[in-house]
Structures are given as C-alpha cells and as structure tokens.
Amino acid sequence: MNRQMAQKLAARLPQILLAVVALVLMARTDRFFTPTTLGSILKLASIVGVLAAGQTFALIGGGFDLSQGAALGLVAAATAWLSTQGVPAPALVVFALGLGAFLGSINGVFVATARTNAFVTTLSTLLIFRGTTFALLNGHPIANVRVFRLLDEGLTLGTTLVAWRSVVFLSFVGIAWVILRRTVFGQHLYATGGNAEAARLAGIRTSYVKVASFALSGMSAGLAAVLLLSWVRLAKPDTGTGYELDAIAACVVGGVSLQGGAGSVIGAAFGCLLLQSLGTLITMSRFPDEYRNLVTGAVILTFAATDALARRSDRR
Amino acid sequence: MTSVRLLPRVALHEISKAFAGAPALRGVDFDVLPGEIHALCGENGAGKSTLMNVLGGVIRPDHGKIEIDGRDVIFRGPADALEQGVAVIHQELSLVPCLTVAENLYLGHEPRLGPWIRRNVMFRKADAILERLGFKVSSRAKVANLPIGTRQLVEIAKALSWAAKVLVLDEPTAALSRAEVERLFEALADLKKQHIAIVYISHHLDEVNEIADRVTVLRDGRRVGTWLARDLGTDRLIQQMLGQEVAIAEKSMRPQEESSICWRVTEARTDTLNGVDLSVRTGEIVGLTGLAGAGHEQLASCAFGSEHLTSGRMGLLGEPYQPNHPRHAITRGVASVPGDRRRSGLIPTLDIADNLTLSILDQAQRRFFLDRTAMRTLAKRWCDTFEVARKSLTQGILTLSGGNQQKVLMARWVATSPKFLILNDPTRGIDVKTRESIHQRVEALAEAGLGVLLVTSDTQELVRLADRVVVLREGRVAAELGRLGISEETIVAAMIGAGA
Ligand SMILES: Nc1ncnc2c1ncn2[C@@H]1O[C@H](COP(=O)(O)OP(=O)(O)OP(=O)(O)O)[C@@H](O)[C@H]1O
Ligand SMILES: [Mg+2]
Numbered sequence: 001m002n003r004q005m006a007q008k009l010a011a012r013l014p015q016i017l018l019a020v021v022a023l024v025l026m027a028r029t030d031r032f033f034t035p036t037t038l039g040s041i042l043k044l045a046s047i048v049g050v051l052a053a054g055q056t057f058a059l060i061g062g063g064f065d066l067s068q069g070a071a072l073g074l075v076a077a078a079t080a081w082l083s084t085q086g087v088p089a090p091a092l093v094v095f096a097l098g099l100g101a102f103l104g105s106i107n108g109v110f111v112a113t114a115r116t117n118a119f120v121t122t123l124s125t126l127l128i129f130r131g132t133t134f135a136l137l138n139g140h141p142i143a144n145v146r147v148f149r150l151l152d153e154g155l156t157l158g159t160t161l162v163a164w165r166s167v168v169f170l171s172f173v174g175i176a177w178v179i180l181r182r183t184v185f186g187q188h189l190y191a192t193g194g195n196a197e198a199a200r201l202a203g204i205r206t207s208y209v210k211v212a213s214f215a216l217s218g219m220s221a222g223l224a225a226v227l228l229l230s231w232v233r234l235a236k237p238d239t240g241t242g243y244e245l246d247a248i249a250a251c252v253v254g255g256v257s258l259q260g261g262a263g264s265v266i267g268a269a270f271g272c273l274l275l276q277s278l279g280t281l282i283t284m285s286r287f288p289d290e291y292r293n294l295v296t297g298a299v300i301l302t303f304a305a306t307d308a309l310a311r312r313s314d315r316r
Numbered sequence: 317m318t319s320v321r322l323l324p325r326v327a328l329h330e331i332s333k334a335f336a337g338a339p340a341l342r343g344v345d346f347d348v349l350p351g352e353i354h355a356l357c358g359e360n361g362a363g364k365s366t367l368m369n370v371l372g373g374v375i376r377p378d379h380g381k382i383e384i385d386g387r388d389v390i391f392r393g394p395a396d397a398l399e400q401g402v403a404v405i406h407q408e409l410s411l412v413p414c415l416t417v418a419e420n421l422y423l424g425h426e427p428r429l430g431p432w433i434r435r436n437v438m439f440r441k442a443d444a445i446l447e448r449l450g451f452k453v454s455s456r457a458k459v460a461n462l463p464i465g466t467r468q469l470v471e472i473a474k475a476l477s478w479a480a481k482v483l484v485l486d487e488p489t490a491a492l493s494r495a496e497v498e499r500l501f502e503a504l505a506d507l508k509k510q511h512i513a514i515v516y517i518s519h520h521l522d523e524v525n526e527i528a529d530r531v532t533v534l535r536d537g538r539r540v541g542t543w544l545a546r547d548l549g550t551d552r553l554i555q556q557m558l559g560q561e562v563a564i565a566e567k568s569m570r571p572q573e574e575s576s577i578c579w580r581v582t583e584a585r586t587d588t589l590n591g592v593d594l595s596v597r598t599g600e601i602v603g604l605t606g607l608a609g610a611g612h613e614q615l616a617s618c619a620f621g622s623e624h625l626t627s628g629r630m631g632l633l634g635e636p637y638q639p640n641h642p643r644h645a646i647t648r649g650v651a652s653v654p655g656d657r658r659r660s661g662l663i664p665t666l667d668i669a670d671n672l673t674l675s676i677l678d679q680a681q682r683r684f685f686l687d688r689t690a691m692r693t694l695a696k697r698w699c700d701t702f703e704v705a706r707k708s709l710t711q712g713i714l715t716l717s718g719g720n721q722q723k724v725l726m727a728r729w730v731a732t733s734p735k736f737l738i739l740n741d742p743t744r745g746i747d748v749k750t751r752e753s754i755h756q757r758v759e760a761l762a763e764a765g766l767g768v769l770l771v772t773s774d775t776q777e778l779v780r781l782a783d784r785v786v787v788l789r790e791g792r793v794a795a796e797l798g799r800l801g802i803s804e805e806t807i808v809a810a811m812i813g814a815g816a
Binding site: 178181182183184186187188190191193194195197198199200201202203204205257259260261262 | 622641642643652659660661662664666670674677678684686
C-alpha cells in the first residue's frame with residue numbers, strides 16, 4: 001500500500017511542485033497571507049466556484065456543459081426584471097434556481113434522449129440562451145438591482161469579514177459533495193459516466209441520471225446569477241460570458257476527468273481557488289493583468305498533461 | 317537448413333515486470349520455433365497476457381531481454397515489434413468497427429503514393445491475403461457488420477499483413493462457437509506450414525492438446541516448465557497450472573419432477589427472432605445457444621428488458637412480464653450477468669466495492685443517504701463468498717485478472733437475490749479451476765430453486781450444466797435436446813443444421 005501511495009505521489013510530482021511554487025511565491029508576496037487577501041480570494045472565486053461545482057456533475061456523468069455562462073446571463077436578466085416588478089428576494093432566489101435547473105434540463109433531455117453530443121448541444125443552447133437574454137433585455141442592461149444587497153455583506157469571524165457569497169460557495173460545494181459521495185444518485189452518476197451501457201444493464205435509469213446532472217449544472221448557473229447580481233447589481237446581455245470556460249478549467253485543474261466517471265467536487269473547488277489565487281498574485285505583484293491568461297493557460301495545461309501522463313503510467 | 321530451423325524465431329530471457337510493486341512476471345524464459353504452435357497456459361492472473369504484452373512491445377519489462385532470430389532487440393512500442401515481425405492479437409479485439417476489412421488490415425501501413433492512399437492496391441493486397449488464408453470475407457465489408465468469429469479471422473489477416481513471423485493469439489476462441497473454432501484451427505495449421513511461429517493462449521485445455529506442439533505453464537508469474545504437448549495430458553497440465561488437481565464434478569442430478577414455470581416466452585419476434593417459444597422451470601438450467609446471429613443473445617436481452625420484442629408475450633412466475641428497462645426486470649427478480657465484461661459489465665473508473673454493489677445500493681441506503689460502511693461490508697461479504705482474489709476492496713476493477721472480474725460481476729447479480737438468472741457466457745476467458753467453481757455455484761443456485769437461462773456458445777459448458785438445451789438457428793428453434801440427448805456433437809449439428 002505504501003509503495004503504491006509513493007508511486008501515485010511521484011506521478012503527481014509536477015502538480016505538487018507547481019502548488020508548492022505557487023505557495024512560495026504567495027508567501028514572498030507582501031500581505032498575501034493576510035485574512036483580508038485570503039478572504040477576498042474566496043469571495044472572488046465564489047461565483048466561478050459555484051459554476052465549477054455544478055459543472056462537476058455534468059462532467060462526472062460523462063457530459064459537458066458549455067451553456068453555463070449563458071444560462072447565468074439569462075437567469076440574471078430574468079431575475080433582475082422580476083425584481084423591478086417588486087418580487088421579494090426569497091421568491092427570486094427560488095425562481096433563479098428553478099429557471100437554472102430548467103435550462104439545464106433542456107440540455108439534459110437532448111443529450112439523454114435524442115443522444116445529441118453534449119458539446120454540440122450545450123454550444124447550441126449557449127447561443128440560444130444568449131440570444132434570449134438579448135431579446136429579453138431588448139439590448140438594454142437593467143442596472144441598480146438591489147434586492148440581493150444583503151448577500152453582499154458578510155459575517156464577522158473575529159476580526160475578519162467572511163462574505164456571504166463565500167459561505168454560499170462553500171455550502172454549495174459541501175452539499176454537492178454529499179450528493180456525489182453519500183447518495184445513491186451520486187453513485188449512479190459515477191457509474192453512468194464511467195460506462196453508460198454497463199450502468200444501464202445494472203438497472204440504472206441512465207437517462208434520468210443524465211438529465212439530473214445537467215439540471216444541477218444549470219441550477220448552479222442560477223445560483224451563480226444570484227451571487228453575481230448581489231455583487232454587480234447589473235444584468236447585461238453579455239453577463240457571464242466565458243464563465244463556463246473558467247469553471248471547466250477549475251474542474252480540470254482539480255482533477256475531474258473530462259472522460260467522465262471520475263473526479264471530486266472538492267478537487268474542482270480547490271482548482272478554482274488555485275486559479276483565483278494565481279490571478280490575485282499576478283495583480284498584487286503589479287504584473288500587467290494581460291499575463292493572467294498566459295499563466296492560467298500554462299497552469300491548466302500542466303495539470304491536464306500530468307493527469308494524462310499519470311494515467312498512462314498506471315496502465316504500463 | 318535444419319540448423320536454422322532449430323534457432324528460435326523469438327526468445328524471451330529472464331523477463332520480470334511488476335505493477336505498482338506487485339510482481340506479475342518473475343524471470344520468465346520463453347521461446348517459439350518457426351512453424352511451431354507453442355501454447356501458454358496458466359490460471360487467471362498467472363501473467364500470460366503480461367508476457368505477451370512484453371513480446372508485443374506494449375509494455376517494457378523491468379528486467380530481461382528479447383531476441384529475434386538470435387539478435388537482441390528493444391521494443392519501444394508495438395510499432396517496433398510489428399516492424400520486427402511480431403504481431404500480437406490481444407484478448408480484447410482491436411479492430412476499428414467503422415472501417416472496412418482492407419482498411420483495418422492496412423491501418424498504420426497503408427500502401428501509399430506520397431500523402432495519398434492507393435486504395436485499389438490496398439483492396440487487391442487485402443484480397444490476396446484473405447485468399448491465401450482461405451477466409452471467405454470480402455475486403456470491402458465493414459467490420460461492424462461481421463460476426464465475432466469472422467472478426468477474429470480478420471485480426472489474423474491483419475497480423476499477417478505486417479508480414480508477421482511471430483503471431484500471438486491471446487484467447488482467440490473465448491467468444492467463438494465450436495464451428496468457428498474449427499475454421500480458426502484450419503487457418504493456424506496453414507500458417508504453421510508457412511513456418512510462422514505461433515503462440516496460443518487459451519483456457520480450453522482440450523484445444524491446447526489438439527493443436528499445440530509445446531506447452532509452457534506459468535504460475536504466479538513464474539515459469540513452471542515447458543513440455544511437448546503430446547507428453548502432457550490434460551490432467552497433468554491442470555496439475556502443473558494449479559499445483560493441485562481439480563475435480564470436475566459430475567453434473568448434479570437435480571430432481572426432475574415437474575416444477576412450476578419460472579419464465580416463459582411465446583411467439584417471440586424481433587428483427588432476428590422468428591417466433592420462438594421457450595420456458596424455464598424453477599430449479600432448472602436451460603441452455604440456449606446458436607451460431608452468431610441466430611438470435612439467442614437477443615432473446616436473452618429481451619428477457620432482461622434491455623431490448624424489446626416486436627411481438628410475443630412473456631410471463632414470470634405465473635404473471636405477465638413486460639420489462640421495458642433492466643430496472644423493471646430487476647424489481648421483478650430477474651438478473652442478467654452480461655457476456656462482454658468490458659463493454660457491458662464493468663465500470664472501469666470505479667473500484668471493486670463500487671462495481672460489486674452497483675445493483676444492491678438500496679441495501680446500503682439509510683433514508684436519503686448512502687452508508688459507505690455498509691457498502692464495504694456488503695462488498696467484503698460477497699467478495700469472500702465468491703473468493704475474489706484481491707489486494708483491497710478499493711483497487712481499480714481493471715487491475716483484477718479476467719477471472720476475478722467475472723466473479724465480481726456474478727456476485728453483483730447473485731447479491732440481488734434473483735428468482736430468474738440469465739447467464740451470458742459466464743466463463744468466457746476463465747481458468748479451469750474458477751470455471752468449475754462457477755459451475756458448481758450455478759448448480760447450487762438452481763438447486764435453491766432459481767430458474768437459470770444459460771446463454772453460451774461454449775458447448776462443453778452446456779454439456780456440463782444444462783438440464784435441457786435449446787438451439788436456435790436463423791431466429792427459430794432448431795432443436796430441443798433433453799437431458800439424455802445433450803452432447804457436444806448433437807449441439808454442434810443442430811447449430812449448423814447438419815442432419816437435423
Ligand atoms: N495494468 C495493470 N496494473 C496493475 N496490475 C496489473 C495490470 N495488468 C496486469 N496486472 C496484474 O498482473 C497479473 C498478471 O495479469 P495477466 O493479465 O498477465 O494475467 P493472465 O495470465 O493473462 O490472466 P487471464 O487468464 O485472466 O487473462 C495479475 O495479477 C494482474 O492483476
Ligand atoms: Mg490474459
């Protein structure tokens with residue numbers, strides 16, 4: 001067992017080194033390991049973090065969700081509009097989650113029953129959701145959405161302020177973990193992603209499982225829309241553009257397999273935090289922000305490559 | 317020229333290989349002469365496939381060297397091995413289904429003119445190879461449309477398209493019916509005459525006795541010895557493989573009095589089935605067989621709800637039964653152990669415990685939550701009952717040897733406490749000892765009152781287990797053999813329709 005562990009660790013060496021280098025860099029940066037900085041990283045990571053947790057469901061089930069960002073935009077627009085009609089916040093939260101889940105399940109139904117490819121399906125719905133958002137807003141942003149302003153605050157732990165958004169993010173990850181690891185549905189999801197035909201023959205209703213996984217991914221977009229509105233208080237036609245890519249990147253860095261059937265939501269959350277830390281690090285070290293993409297891309301590729309190599313050495 | 321013929325075509329010296337610290341091969345020597353069929357035998361997990369993966373350049377050994385025609389070689393990958401004339405046909409077939417036979421044959425070494433493939437040359441050369449082998453397959457046929465036995469022949473043709481001097485067949489007959497096996501053997505006899513060195517791996521020891529010149533036995537990654545096949549009978553071979561004898565029990569005599577009907581189907585029709593009537597009584601083992609495409613596999617799928625009858629009726633324990641999803645079948649007490657482990661049985665990304673408990677998760681559910689401790693307890697209990705040889709319950713399912721993977725699947729389904737059990741090729745690729753233990757377990761289940769439908773192309777298995785054998789041909793019942801009428805000859809005759 002110990003030898004096995006050692007070999008597994010050795011295979012992950014580049015990843016571990018990278019994490020260590022990042023930590024050292026952070027330690028050398030002034031005022032990085034302060035509650036304020038860390039708190040702000042957690043807060044900044046929360047929106048993409050929620051999306052990444054939702055994306056984890058889609059990925060583990062053998063799917064892929066490119067429409068998250070667009071769903072976020074559509075939910076944000078619809079919710080913002082309802083808020084101008086005086087609908088109270090709790091009802092809006094329920095509405096946002098429900099609409100997100102509904103949008104996600106559209107993806108799920110196509111993938112599970114019509115068997116369209118997940119990539120193509122969610123690419124199409126990305127365009128459809130984005131177009132609908134534009135139509136709904138008539139091209140004009142809705143500004144000054146203040147219903148969720150309570151969420152923009154936080155709770156004080158000792159001397160530091162933990163943003164409610166961070167609390168929501170961590171709780172959502174916790175719930176996702178429980179669903180994946182401690183429910184029959186979670187187990188069925190892993191099996192479906194690992195080998196859908198075998199799962200079906202083991203008596204698992206793989207179509208329901210797939211639809212549910214996409215619905216959860218969509219629901220996370222709904223939740224992310226609420227968090228975003230609480231922060232920017234603005235719904236634009238292009239709100240959330242590209243967020244799905246950040247979420248997928250976080251999953252990859254966190255070791256969630258794009259092949260389906262493997263990975264954990266905790267990993268995805270860590271991936272998101274690592275990417276956000278690096279971003280903050282770059283900003284703080286006064287590098288131009290343009291370097292952010294470069295570094296992020298390199299990090300993702302490193303993680304994906306080590307993962308693939310580790311898998312290959314497993315086989316040899 | 318005689319001295320040349322004595323030089324082994326290929327020789328492996330002192331090969332060792334460990335996976336994650338666990339040795340799979342420990343200093344194994346192995347060689348094959350030109351024009352020889354050298355059988356490699358051993359229990360599941362003995363290291364046969366690993367040794368052949370070394371020979372084929374798929375894995376690098378930790379120690380040891382490979383010689384081809386007396387020269388040392390190092391293989392960096394399968395392409396190197398093929399270049400040196402070593403072609404390995406792996407346990408899992410490796411053809412690309414959507415391509416034609418010719419395209420598969422020349423995959424990776426297409427006849428070309430600059431960047432263009434010379435398709436006509438390719439088809440012509442492919443036809444020539446197929447003709448030389450005497451295979452009646454069109455080089456323009458799509459592989460996806462060929463029955464599995466023919467695909468096996470295409471694999472051999474593919475190996476020879478590389479001008480292979482050494483041909484390794486890893487369990488080529490596991491999924492073949494007796495008639496297809498005969499065809500394969502004729503092809504191998506021809507290759508022998510062309511001085512090709514052949515390595516043959518099989519768990520069917522009578523086949524080994526039939527065609528092998530020499531036999532090498534592996535046990536726990538060590539070479540036990542090498543013998544001339546004619547000096548070594550099946551019994552001694554088994555003893556060398558296991559270090560002990562296995563008693564193949566007599567078919568148990570289950571009481572033959574009329575018991576109630578467990579499952580029945582009347583007038584079953586689909587695109588291949590043409591009105592089949594069949595019933596299984598409680599406590600009875602009914603064998604169902606036929607050539608590829610005869611419909612026996614499809615009937616089994618329909619009985620489990622993973623495919624659907626276009627017309628016809630089914631009944632289960634006296635009540636109408638119309639499953640439209642395997643889930644329905646399971647809730648009605650029907651279980652089906654799939655034949656193709658890799659494709660339709662195992663979840664490769666999950667561990668042993670997860671794979672085993674997949675269909676009995678409700679037993680480990682506490683309200684909304686899954687009790688992982690209970691899951692592990694269940695998995696441990698069933699692994700112990702089925703004697704699954706393992707390092708831990710959390711090891712990946714694919715790191716188990718084939719036989720143990722099969723036991724996990726059997727355990728998954730027996731654990732659902734079914735009333736009607738469908739077994740599809742339950743001992744495909746399984747060693748003699750495990751095979752016997754699985755057979756005894758099936759008999760015990762039948763004695764406990766289960767109806768068992770045994771769907772297999774393995775005639776020996778039918779003779780050993782079945783109370784009754786139903787042979788399908790072209791979607792119809794071609795013969796129904798009662799207990800006294802069951803023999804390999806009668807089954808094969810009914811399958812191919814000779815003298816029926
Ligand atoms: N990729 C791998 N990772 C870890 N262990 C492996 C791997 N491949 C094989 N093994 C282990 O090596 C041993 C030998 O396996 P191998 O597949 O060579 O057996 P075999 O003789 O071909 O068995 P079978 O008759 O079941 O095909 C087994 O214990 C198996 O679990
Ligand atoms: Mg093998």
